Amino acid sequence: MGLRPLDLSKWLEYDERCDEELSLKAQLIASDYDAVVATNPEGDDASVELLGEIKRFLHEVHPGRSTDTVASEHPVVQASRLAQEDFCVLVKEDTWRLRAACVCFPSRWDLASKIGTTLDDIHSPVPLYDQELARPTNAFFDRLTPDKSFWRLNWTLLDSPVLHQRTSTRRAPRGDLSAWFFRVERQSLRQLPITRATIFTIRTYVTSAAALRENDDEFVSSLLRALDSAPASVQRYKGWTGVATRLRDAL
Ligand code: HEM
Structure with a gap:
């Protein structure tokens, strides 16, 4: 699962792209609300608590930042306007279900189709999830406590820097590394x-592969190693099929 312990003073990350990303979120919430926000009443109390936690985090860790929000908005939307992260709220019922979310920067998935569903349903397109990850992920959720938090990374290669990628078509990136x-x-x-x-929370970072190659001698070899070692089903899901060969040919 690739989980590491998280120091909660580093829960949310702010950088120089903050203003730009918050205004992009505001545009998406205004123009495409139903695509980026999904809520069920079962998630309302937790969304209120989430908003309070973000405000507390900001007071403690970033005291200069404004915590002003518009109280008439759904609390998960107010939460989302205070951070570069996207937020998903999962509530334990018969099992864990996604009950509120504001996801402005999805990586090729559609929020509306996942609201109200379980961890297993959310991950149904993910190869090997069922066999390898479903059980440990559900158990991890059941064991999670407020005093121990975690983080993990997920990555892919795309031919577009656009943050809002809702289409679930996972084709291979066009062109070459540049x-x-x-x-x-x-x-x-x-x-x-x-x-x-x-x-x-999901915080999305996008960097040009050419810049990474320029600044890190190991980048291309690590990338090739990761592409080569992914199982064929994962390569298909990620849109990586043939990418390593194209990259080698181009080099
Ligand atoms: C320990 C917790 C979790 C693990 C280990 C995990 C693992 C994964 C993995 C391996 C993928 C495939 C992504 C890729 O390789 O590109 C994935 C996709 C995804 N995950 Fe999770 N995940 C976790 C929690 C969650 C939670 C809480 C949500 C709640 C919204 C979520 C939503 C998704 C979605 C929407 C996708 C894309 C699915 C699609 O293609 O439609 N994940 N996850």
Whole structure:
């Protein structure tokens, strides 16, 4: 599962792209609300608690940042306007279900089709999830406590730097490395102390592969190693089939 312990003073990350990304979120919420926000009443209490936790985090860790929000908006939307992260709220019922989310920067998945569903349903397109990850992921959610939080990384290669990628078509990146972007998701998982909901955050970083190659001698060899070692089903899902060969040919 690739989970590492998270120091909660590093829960949310702010960088020089903050203003630009928050205004992009505002545009998407205004123009495409139903694509980027999904809520069920079962997630309302936890969303209120989430908003409170973000405000507390900001007071403690980034005291200069404004925590002003518009109270008439859904709390998960207010939460999303305060950070570069996307937020998902999962509530334990018969099993863990996604009950509220504001996801402005999806990596090729569609939020509306996942709201209300379980961890297993959310991950149904992911190869090997069922066999290798479903059981440990559900067990991890059941064992999570408010005093121990975690983070993990997920990455892929795309031919576009656009943050909002809703289409679920996972085709191979076009062109060569000069046109590719390395897209990394820093995901965090924590349990809220009162509602005991689990908060899943997704922070998306996009960097041009050419810039990474320029600044890091190991980049291309590590990339090739990762592409080569992924099982064929994962390569198909990620749109990586043939990419390593194309990269070698181009070099
Ligand atoms: C320990 C927790 C989790 C693990 C180990 C995990 C693992 C994974 C993996 C391996 C993938 C395939 C992604 C790729 O390689 O590109 C994936 C995709 C995804 N995950 Fe998770 N995940 C976790 C938690 C969550 C949670 C809490 C959500 C809640 C929204 C979530 C939503 C998704 C979605 C939407 C996708 C894309 C699915 C699609 O293609 O439609 N994950 N996850």
